[in-house]
Each structure stands twice: as C-alpha cells, then as structure tokens.
Amino acid sequence: MFQALIIHQDDANQQVCELGNISEDQLPEGDVLIAVDYSTLNYKDALAITGKGRIVRSYPMIPGIDLVGQVIDSASERFSTGDQVLLNGFGVGEKHWGGLAERARLKSDWLIPLPQGMTAQQAMMIGTAGYTAMLSVMALQKQGVTPEAGEILVTGANGGVGSYAIRILSRLGYQVVASTGRMSEKDYLISLGATDIIDRESLSQAGKPLQKERWAGVIDCVGSHTLANACATTQYGGVVTACGLAQGMDFPASVAPFILRGVSLIGIDSVMRPLADRIEAWQALYDILQAEDYQSIAVEISLSEAEETAYKLLEGKVRGRVLVKLAKDSSN
Structure with a gap:
C-alpha cells in the first residue's frame, strides 16, 4: 500500500479530495511502474483538487500533471529498472492517474529521461x-526575437510560468518587463531579472485595437483583455506567445496588430507536445538555469499539505512553483 491524494465523488455526487492508501494493483494500465520522488502543484492541479474547474474527467482520480521518479518495473524497450524519468501532461491527472502519489503506472510514450546532471528535485x-x-522562450527565439530587439513582456509574472520565463529570459540577456497584480512582490520579480514592473490593471481592461508600440515579444500567461492589449502594444514584426488563461479563455481583440503590424501570435501547448520538443526544452532548461535559480522560485510541501495549498494557489496567495515531496527518504 502507498499514499495518494484521491479525488472521488460522494453519494450526493459531490467531489471529495482526501489523502488515502491504495495498492499497486489498483493503478491504471501502463507499461512502466514508477516510484515517484516528487510531483508539483500547478494551476490545473489546483482546479482539479478544489473542484473549481472541470479538469477531472472520471472518478476516482489522482491529480498531478507532473512527476519525476525511478522506474521499478518496465515492459518498455525505452526504459529499464532504475532509470530516472519525468513526465508532463498527456492528460495525466485529468484522464489518467497522476503524480500526487508515491507510485504511478504510465505509458512509456509519455516519459522522457531525466536530463543528465539534473536532480529529481530540480526537475519538479x-x-x-x-x-x-x-x-515559450524557444518560440520567440525561433521567430528571430533577439535580446537586441527590445523589451519582452511577461504577464502573470508571479506565477510559475511567469517566474521561470523572467529568469530564463534574463539569463539569456533579454530585458524583461513583468506584469503583475501583486505589486508588493516587486522585489521578488526584480530578483528574478525583471528590469521593470507594471501593474496588470494597465493591460487587463478593454483597450484600443492598436496602441503605442513597445514589446519586441510577449509571453502571456493570462489571456482575455490582457492578451489583446499585449498584441495591440507589440512592435511591428513582434511575436506574442499565449500559454495561459488566468484572466479568461476569451480573446476580445481585432486583426489590426496582425495585418497592420505583422505581429505573430503563437499558441504554446505543453500537454501533447512531441517528445523531441520536450527533450529539447528540458535540455535547454538544464543548460540555462543555475543552481540558485531553482531555490529562488520553488517552495517544497508534503503530500498532506497539497489540498490546503491548492486553495491558496487559486486565491493568489502562492508565488512561483510548488514542489510536492513524495519519496520519504529522497535525497535528490
């Protein structure tokens, strides 16, 4: 038996989340069994745990869209017992039991090797x-947005994606402007490498289709009016990447930035990304980030703290990343 965070429905069809024990024979089908060292708590996980979003597709469900751990049984030619592997997405934690458990059985096609030199703790x-x-940063680079092109706007800057986007861009020599609703976190954002901080209110309301040009590139984690205004204020030939919807799924914009300024809008999907892209991105993360970067952005909690932390995350009371430790004796 092992511990897991389990989401199920009660007799009144109300969602319930609780910490419990399950056995390996209860795990869903897959060709690789993993002893999970660490998982994480993402925005999507928080929606699933609290029931505030339609994330869980069937019950019971173990949330956790991320995990890293050691293979303890494998019927796959790609992985052997003892291999360190990691996973992001592929519907895990939504349609397939996820990483907020001490064991996980998964399809090998969803896994990639842990980059050599990176620890399990760092990965999560x-x-x-x-x-x-x-x-998102790779998309800007592949579209020719260089540090010399001008400022890069990062919205939702205090979140996990925003925090890492600022740090990665800063490490690569870009000038980063952070948009946040928590101006009290200004010092934190500057410590990550932001050169300017703006209040999200300047972007979050309805605006003109075309506005004063400023950004060479944008990494938007917010959507809705924020994304529309980001596009409207992007320089001629600039690039906007969209990877989040914290403000909403709508996009109340016009075609003006795209046909009059040649702005490119690129969607960033992380869930079903091909393995080659995943391996490239994770290797780049290992190459760019330095040891102190991980500790400055992440906080570690236990599995028993996950549910409470999920509510805090949705209330905007959590910054950066939340690391969930599963392995009791993990030294990674």
Missing part, C-alpha cells in the same frame, strides 16, 4: 510551469 522545481516557459 521546474515542472510543467518552467517547461512551458521554456517552450
């Missing part, structure tokens, strides 16, 4: 948030 300090941030 990054998690889907840092991995998504890296995909």
Whole structure:
C-alpha cells in the first residue's frame, strides 16, 4: 500500500479530495511502474483538487500533471529498472492517474529521461510551469526575437510560468518587463531579472485595437483583455506567445496588430507536445538555469499539505512553483 491524494465523488455526487492508501494493483494500465520522488502543484492541479474547474474527467482520480521518479518495473524497450524519468501532461491527472502519489503506472510514450546532471528535485522545481516557459522562450527565439530587439513582456509574472520565463529570459540577456497584480512582490520579480514592473490593471481592461508600440515579444500567461492589449502594444514584426488563461479563455481583440503590424501570435501547448520538443526544452532548461535559480522560485510541501495549498494557489496567495515531496527518504 502507498499514499495518494484521491479525488472521488460522494453519494450526493459531490467531489471529495482526501489523502488515502491504495495498492499497486489498483493503478491504471501502463507499461512502466514508477516510484515517484516528487510531483508539483500547478494551476490545473489546483482546479482539479478544489473542484473549481472541470479538469477531472472520471472518478476516482489522482491529480498531478507532473512527476519525476525511478522506474521499478518496465515492459518498455525505452526504459529499464532504475532509470530516472519525468513526465508532463498527456492528460495525466485529468484522464489518467497522476503524480500526487508515491507510485504511478504510465505509458512509456509519455516519459522522457531525466536530463543528465539534473536532480529529481530540480526537475519538479521546474515542472510543467518552467517547461512551458521554456517552450515559450524557444518560440520567440525561433521567430528571430533577439535580446537586441527590445523589451519582452511577461504577464502573470508571479506565477510559475511567469517566474521561470523572467529568469530564463534574463539569463539569456533579454530585458524583461513583468506584469503583475501583486505589486508588493516587486522585489521578488526584480530578483528574478525583471528590469521593470507594471501593474496588470494597465493591460487587463478593454483597450484600443492598436496602441503605442513597445514589446519586441510577449509571453502571456493570462489571456482575455490582457492578451489583446499585449498584441495591440507589440512592435511591428513582434511575436506574442499565449500559454495561459488566468484572466479568461476569451480573446476580445481585432486583426489590426496582425495585418497592420505583422505581429505573430503563437499558441504554446505543453500537454501533447512531441517528445523531441520536450527533450529539447528540458535540455535547454538544464543548460540555462543555475543552481540558485531553482531555490529562488520553488517552495517544497508534503503530500498532506497539497489540498490546503491548492486553495491558496487559486486565491493568489502562492508565488512561483510548488514542489510536492513524495519519496520519504529522497535525497535528490
């Protein structure tokens, strides 16, 4: 038996989340069994745990869209017992039992090797948030946005994606402007490498289709009016990446920035990303980030603290990344 955070429905069809014990034979199908060292608590996990979003597709469900751990049984040619592997996305924690448990059985096609030199703890300090941030930065780079092009706007800056986006861009020499609703966290954002901080209110209301040009690139974690205004204030030929919807799924914009200024809008999907892209992004994260970067962005909690922390995350009371330790004796 092992511990897991389990979401189920009670007799009144109300969602309940509780810490419990399950056995390996209860785990869903998969060709790799993993002893989980660490998982994380993402925005999507918080929605699932609290029931405030339609994330869970069937019950019972173990949330956790991220995990890292050691293979303890494998029927896959790609992985052997003892291999360190990590996972992000592929519907895990939504349709397939996820990482907030001490064991997980998964399909090997969803897994990649832990980058050589990176610890399990560091991998989940990054998690889907840092991995998504890296995909966003790579999109800007592949579209030719260089540090010399001008300022890069990062919205939702205090969140996990925003925090890592600022740090990665700063490490690469970009000038980063952070947009946040928590101006009290200004010192934190500056410590990550932001050169300017703006209040999210300047972007979160309805605005004109075209506004004064400022940004060479944008990493938007918010959506809705914020994304529309980011596009409207992007320089001619600039690039906007969209990876989040904290403000909403709507996009109340016009085509003006795209046909009059040649602005490009690129969607960033992290869930179903091909393995080659995943491996490239994780290797880039290892190459760019320095040891102190992980500790400055992440906080570690136990599995028993996950539910309470999920509510705090949705209330905007958590900054950066939340690391969940599963292995009782993990030294990674």
